[in-house]
Amino acid sequence: GAVVSQHPSRVICKSGTSVKIECRSLDFQATTMFWYRQFPKKSLMLMATSNEGSKATYEQGVEKDKFLINHASLTLSTLTVTSAHPEDSSFYICSASGLAGGPSSLGEQFFGPGTRLTVL
Amino acid sequence: QQPVQSPQAVILREGEDAVINCSSSKALYSVHWYRQKHGEAPVFLMILLKGGEQKGHEKISASFNEKKQQSSLYLTASQLSYSGTYFCGTVNSGGSNYKLTFGKGTLLTVNP
Numbered sequence: 312g313a314v315v316s317q318h319p320s321r322v323i324c325k326s327g328t329s330v331k332i333e334c335r336s337l338d339f340q341a342t343t344m345f346w347y348r349q350f351p352k353k354s355l356m357l358m359a360t361s362n363e364g365s366k367a368t369y370e371q372g373v374e375k376d377k378f379l380i381n382h383a384s385l386t387l388s389t390l391t392v393t394s395a396h397p398e399d400s401s402f403y404i405c406s407a408s409g410l411a412g413g414p415s416s417l418g419e420q421f422f423g424p425g426t427r428l429t430v431l
Numbered sequence: 432q433q434p435v436q437s438p439q440a441v442i443l444r445e446g447e448d449a450v451i452n453c454s455s456s457k458a459l460y461s462v463h464w465y466r467q468k469h470g471e472a473p474v475f476l477m478i479l480l481k482g483g484e485q486k487g488h489e490k491i492s493a494s495f496n497e498k499k500q501q502s503s504l505y506l507t508a509s510q511l512s513y514s515g516t517y518f519c520g521t522v523n524s525g526g527s528n529y530k531l532t533f534g535k536g537t538l539l540t541v542n543p
Contacts, residue, residue, distance in 0.1 A: 313475075343529050345529075354433070354533045355473070355518065355533045357531070357532070404472055404473075408529045418461060419475055420463070420475070420520075421475060422472040423472055425472045
């Protein structure tokens, strides 16, 4: 159990366009979803934490107007990279953490497969 | 604050053992261990809560020393499939129960 999907897996876009990435928890309800960014051979850097039905909490240095996060339901969160530029190229990974008593009751995070964004 | 992992990299022959350490300068509520293979998402291995517990998953186990703010991951009789980058993620005491701060990772290579 505890499967998280992410779509798309890869996206290539032109500079200035916006890209939306979806993260879904397939077999459990995720009260909290996290968005990370990972550069090659580097660690995962938390960008923001989103709770269902409320505004996302962004980490210091992350532009909330550039990285729009929506957590509309207990199974879906979206990250929109607005007006993307080459420096936004990266591997974006979401994770989900669930309700007490479920597969993620101790705060375990289950990760999606990631989205590789390339901005030309 | 980012936990410190050591070593940065380790190379093993199949069947050998390894220990990966994770330490924090802050009081910890829990430590999470993940393994990531190249180009893939991290896979959850185990979580340890404060209380000095030790956990095991097949030939992979871990300990958590709350007083020392340290955790260690033990891989015994390593298999080729154990290759990957291991990350510890820590949750600070008094902080959000679900916000993880990851270490820089330890690259483990298991050769035949």
